Amino acid sequence: MKRQALTTTLIAYAFLAPALVLMGLFTFYPVIYGAYLGFTDYTIADLAAKEPPRWVGLANFARVLGDPLFQTGVWNSLKYLLVVPVLQIASLAVAVLVNQKLPLMGLFRTSYYVPVVTSIALAAVMWDWIFQKDGFLNWSLRLLHLINWEGRFSWLLNEHTALWAIMLVTFWRGFGYYMVLYLAGLQSIPAELEEAATLDGAGAWQRFWRITVPLMKPTILLCSLLSTIAAIRVLEEIIVFTGGSGGPLNSTYTALLYVYNKSWGNMLDANFGVAGAAGLLIALVGFALSYLNFYLTREERGGRS
């Protein structure tokens, strides 16, 4: 029996090995090296001169933490996290709705997924038009008498609305993706459980809270983790809608945009040490938030089976 268990383990690891090797090379090594660079002074000029990184301890961290632009970026990234609960609740709710055997449900499911496969460039053109001063959003608000003609403004050029406007695009792009994940989770719940609860007299709301939500916890954890990480890593939308400036008045400048600008933004002026330190700080925040996600969706231990 022991021998068989050993064989099974070896076979499992043999299957895992290629993926682990590739992850080691292309994920873990860059992450570890990037973190190491955060403790060094290493610029593009050093790279050109084939000079090795010089250990400077925590100097880059002090520089990054003292940089008002990074502080603004972190604050905006934290604000960006507000999209996570809204996105998760909305996509779970719609997943429950489209998990019905009703006519045209296939069409609805597909429609919600279209934004996921729409390129950011195309989405940018559309949303750009929506957010303009003479765009669709102001037109709709005027129609509803919520603003007057003089009250129109460009949503992407107002420091109070630009970040929210971009968050709306993130919501629009992510909604279908999480909905499909939730839909898959919902369809894995045995129908008998729902039927038994119905026979016992449980209403739709009770079935949702007592059966659906507890059984969906692993999916909820996965989706909220993915969504949290995506919110911290938001970059494409910011670059596309602000030309990479993080404007207006840095109101959309996120922490990752800081890292990008210090490393990839203008490669020929890159400072890998500063970018590495900022990247490591963001990764630590990401770890903390991931832990929080695990903590909030943890399984109760020692409860009733």
Place this chain on the structure above:
Amino acid sequence: MVKKLLTAGVLGLGLLGLGSLAQQRTVEIEFWTYYLSPNFDNYIKGVIADFEKANPTVKVKWVDKQDTMERDLTAAIALGKAPDVVNLWQDSTFAAAQNGLLTPLTELTTQAALENAYYPNVLSIFTVDGKPYGFPWYGWVDQGVMMYNPELLARAGVDPSSIKTTDDLLAASEKIKKATGAYGWLPPVKDPNGASFLGRFFLEGLSIYDAQGKANFNSAAHVALLQKYIDLMKADVIPQELLRKEAFQLTNELYSQGKVAIMIGGPQSLNRVKESNPELYKKTKVVAAPLGAAKVQTGGAMALVIPKASTKKREAALFASFMTSRANQVKFANVVPIVSTARGSENDPNLRPKDPNDPIEVAKGMVSGSGRFINPGFKPPKNTDDIFKNFNDNIEAAFLGKKSAKQALDDAVAFWNANAK
């Protein structure tokens, strides 16, 4: 023809020791361009074929890079597989040279040979700390020509021949907006990759640096100029969207829709109009562009540079000089309306318009030979990214009313002088 041969001869002699290449084994050099494929495949491949025919011991492997150019270049250098000839624009050339990534061309040819082949003003764009780092390739002038929608100007009662200066242009823009609802002209105020508003100072004859090289663009005259544009944006004579999009991009979008009356720039601005609104394209008129008080053009150029890490520098220099020769630049100008940076192009008969009724041809005829007027206005400081970001943030704050024009310029100058290395 004799002049052309002489120029080619001088440059050829200047490329030290290159004559002996014919006796060597065949070598392959890698040539990177920036956003030129697939539109210009025929032209680039044609020049490469001509070069290989003239230099049978050198083969050229062409790779077109797009938005990943700079990171690919850095990665290639780090991996020890640097390309041999790379097409960079002026600010990237400057940053790469300052950071020690490029070969000074005087290690491969002579200053005299370069000066004989290219306009000195363009060569100076690629000169960093007294050393030339880029063979000037195709260029552009920002003012170039004025292209306009005659119907919009007529409706506003604006006579295009009366627009001789930037002030005339702004006055016309006010009239056009009032009478038609369309914008007149969209000036670059905050482009993401540069410090556009410094160009406005330069065009109006205001300084950027003092004699000691310190930024000094915060005098009363600078403040007044910035305030003038802020007021125009407040009055919606120029759109607020200019704070978010490049003027070139926004003008291109709106001109075709009849929402902008005037485009200032190179003939390439008309390419999109020709595709999206052929009727408007046919109606478009082209005249000389108005200039600022300084009566100068701004503009820029692309360079062909040779990375320090290249292992075939001499062959690379031979190819780069061939690619950027007058004959080949003039051929290129006939494919797409670039401005040749090769000395003597202003007299080249091949740059005269072929169809006097076609707006692009007319504009090409007026602009292609104006390489001697290309002037970026100022040299970027080291630490460009941080400094330009701060400058643009201040300009934006002034336009959005968060700072006074004076405060914004004072803050930008203070940051510039504290952080420029």
